[in-house]
Amino acid sequence: MFKVALIGKPNAGKSSLFNALIKKRKAITTNIPGTTRDWNEEAVSFDDFEFILADTAGIELKVPEGDTLKEKSHEKLEKNLKTVDLFIFVGDRETGITGEDTKIIRNIRKYGKEILLVVNKIDNPRNEANLAEFYKLGVGEPLGVSAEHKRNISILLELLANKVEPCTRFNLENITEEIKVAILGRPNVGKSSFLNKLIKEEKFIVSDIPGTTRDVNSTYVEHEGRIINFLDTAGLRRRGKIGKVPGKSREGLIEKFSAQRVKETLTDCDIALLVIDPKERITAQDLHIAGYIKDEYKGIIVVVNKWDLAKEGELTHGFDTVERFSRLAQHKFDFLPYAPIVFVSSLTGKNVPKVLDLIMEIKERRGQKISTSELNKLLMETMTKKMPVSIDKHQVNVKYVTQTGINPPEFTFFANYPEKVHFSYRRFLENRIREKWDFTGTPIKIVFKAKSKQ
Template structure:
């Protein structure tokens, strides 16, 4: 088949042209500019994950009229007919508008594949505003910041995943689950990677990574394929010298953002230090699958206090309570053979979906066992819940007043959710929304 055509549509000032520039800039590969473009449209080819598609900037054409009339509706219809897929950009700071509800109805009626991009979400902590747009009925929204590049890789992944297989170039052997190995300098990250490669004995190839400052190593174990990203250690900001070392920190942070699962390597001889906690905080915020690797375990004297050592790590990194802990020696290979099996397990937990009926049966039981407390004379009512996303799992609870949700009850619900469904190795996001009357 020819290259798929993807059109960006949306109201004025939601960031369509900014997104177009972001997607066709240096962070993705601009293959070619098409000659003969009109002043209303700009076409560029974009390559992502070995798939090339044509992106159409409709910033000068669609929805620029001040009123949402028949003329504008006809323009949207034309975009829908021309494109194989639509990126529908909305403004996360404004919330759904009547114009966007009308566009959503058009898209649903035509049955056109659509990715809903909630723009102007400039921090991971603000990403929950995207769930206000579930009401548009276009599936799970993708929170992004076109200006800052936040989560744009997830948007591109969603776009190309909807293309037919014929749109892809032949994939090289070795495409697979992406695993980032991160931690402070000298905790044994490279030694761990070498131990993994030696354990599996099959290195397919080394190729430049998707960022210019990282190298990805492909390896196979049985019928499973992994992409291992070994990075330089993350140092405290005050210790990052200008130049090469600064880029090593950036590389580590990029590796985390690109990963499906992160191996967070600690040094058993040093325990958990302050910088480990800071790295752990970033990992929790990033929402990735996570495994804590305690390396250099061969250097620790075994005196029967191993349980105490485990409890100490759990105490110091209590906010990563969901992450499994593996004790390994990259030097001797002890414990390394379990790492990739746990990677697969955590990745599956991160992608787990719970049916709405099942979830609300669980919710009824959880509320029965521990009814929501009252606050200032008001009773919190939880009407129902839905799973709004995966990687990480996100659950939206519709309530009478989100301000009545105490952090302790939020924690209770997460504990009960994990007790019933697992989700080991992945953060779980709980979002509380007022039910529309």
């Protein structure tokens, strides 16, 4: 698919422009230089065309010596820029042209791709006089936009549509096939390295420094004819610690934004991959994150990363075999009995392809429909074995059941006293449904309603 990248110096407003173009608040925006570190993609559709838009870290041609994260960010950026079809250079009206802008333009010319010049922070017609100086950059006529006020965003989209190659014409069938997969977990469990191995590309920054990932980093992969949108999220610390970084108030502010984006991403995704580090067994925070996933009724795969440590003898807690750790996980995650557990190594790539296959399977299970006749046949068989249990002396009578939703699957039972059904009977009915039909990796909703009056 045609790929467009936003390029410019730190704080030019690239992330704000990215959010304006994709029409949602995805990238974190602050006035803190260097907020964006990773490569962040989103599919953009406009009229009959579609393309991938990438938000990038601000280019710093002189990386401070010893700043490991900036060095890695710059290294990944240079590699990712080679995949771009069109650059949007984002200038800053407030600073005007700087020597940094000139050097960045000279640097990206080496890729031999077209450069579209956009000047941000042109908030009103009076600011357009500032555009004249940007002709000096030698990349054509500048377009003045305001990401904050959405000024001229539609004009920019029209310009991009004219640049997109005909082969990338919007295909509605492809969009409906998209599967959104969020990668969640505590800091430093190896989410980004796992995603790099999953997409077979060293695309995202990997570091031992907690908080390396800030934005929700997005990328697209085609698998078995379907598009998977992977969403790599920031590590989630315990709620009481979020935003509290000793001596670093700015870092704390960014962490709060990151945590909010993680929760929004979870709400928006189809399936969540919960990545855990076996060296620390299963922590209370792992369980909290799993609880968030359950509460949102999302598909789930528990990914035990860094399993190469078991072979190296670094798991000294006694749960150093697949069988032992599986038993531990099943005990700890007893509220997610439907969640498959996969042991992978981001270092060696072991079992990583299995995750892709499971994603496809779970997406199918979340969308399956069971006929009403089959469901009621099961209901009759179930009630013959065990009558409904009430929370008091009322006799509950379940008349019939029908499937009322998918993604997640929802089954509605009609009864005379729906509010009186004991929770244990709800669980019993769910188990009966799971025994009859395969709902691997997905929660199902059991709803009770009053029977219709004739």
